[in-house]
Amino acid sequence: METIRLVYPVEGGDLIEAGEASSKMKLTLKKLGLPQDVIRRASICMYEGEINMVIHADGGQAEVEVDADQIVIRMEDTGPGIPDVEQAMQEGFSTAGQTARELGFGAGMGLPNMKRYSDEMTIDTEVGKGTTVTVKINIA
Amino acid sequence: MTVQELTGALSLTVYHLEAPDRPVTSGYAGDLLSWVLGRAERDCAWLTIMSNQNVAAVALMAEAACVVLTEGVAPDGELLRRAAEKGVNLLGTELDTFTAAHRLAGMLSP
Numbered sequence: 718m719e720t721i722r723l724v725y726p727v728e729g730g731d732l733i734e735a736g737e738a739s740s741k742m743k744l745t746l747k748k749l750g751l752p753q754d755v756i757r758r759a760s761i762c763m764y765e766g767e768i769n770m771v772i773h774a775d776g777g778q779a780e781v782e783v784d785a786d787q788i789v790i791r792m793e794d795t796g797p798g799i800p801d802v803e804q805a806m807q808e809g810f811s812t813a814g815q816t817a818r819e820l821g822f823g824a825g826m827g828l829p830n831m832k833r834y835s836d837e838m839t840i841d842t843e844v845g846k847g848t849t850v851t852v853k854i855n856i857a
Numbered sequence: 858m859t860v861q862e863l864t865g866a867l868s869l870t871v872y873h874l875e876a877p878d879r880p881v882t883s884g885y886a887g888d889l890l891s892w893v894l895g896r897a898e899r900d901c902a903w904l905t906i907m908s909n910q911n912v913a914a915v916a917l918m919a920e921a922a923c924v925v926l927t928e929g930v931a932p933d934g935e936l937l938r939r940a941a942e943k944g945v946n947l948l949g950t951e952l953d954t955f956t957a958a959h960r961l962a963g964m965l966s967p
Binding site: 732733735736739740743753757760761764765820821822824825826827829830833 | 935
């Protein structure tokens with residue numbers, strides 16, 4: 718299977734449209750016939766990343782690469798960056814604002830969930846420049 | 858048990874029922890969306906009082922069998938539209954969350 722590359726812009730602003738990129742990716746992964754569990758894990762990682770980009774970075778871009786062995790999702794934004802990654806990785810820690818919390822977000826579980834459902838996760842961040850979160854999900 | 862059987866047994870209100878034959882194998886109760894994504898299992902019945910549009914996307918990503926809005930909460934218009942668009946089974950009940958969870962648990966392990 719040759720590598721398939723998909724690019725999804727993530728709109729910033731409100732959380733109304735959030736999840737559209739993840740929904741589209743999920744449909745494409747289904748069409749590719751990947752295992753159900755792999756699709757679910759990739760979709761949850763992508764959704765959490767998408768929500769993070771909307772809440773914290775006014776949007777960004779997700780690049781998804783699929784080959785026979787793995788799915789790599791690279792979520793890149795030019796937001797404020799994460800000052801303390803270790804703190805951000807703690808379950809329950811969140812800097813999300815009131816609006817996001819009222820909608821049910823901001824529980825401080827986004828990055829921990831991405832770690833939980835991926836086989837490998839890296840966070841490349843610089844305060845004032847932006848953040849790139851990359852997750853890899855092994856197929857089979 | 859299928860979503861249809863659960864709907865009948867608990868006399869649930871049907872807001873959108875696209876896949877009535879989908880199996881329900883577990884349950885999850887919670888309103889914080891990332892907790893649901895982290896803890897709910899595939900094919901669960903998800904009990905929540907959260908009724909905004911993001912519930913549809915979370916149910917889709919988590920692959921919940923159905924969403925059950927408890928405590929008589931009604932979905933907002935945008936959630937209804939998205940549930941239909943994404944094929945998410947969306948149900949409701951006047952029961953409080955605890956009672957609905959108790960009844961569901963009884964049906965899952967009789």
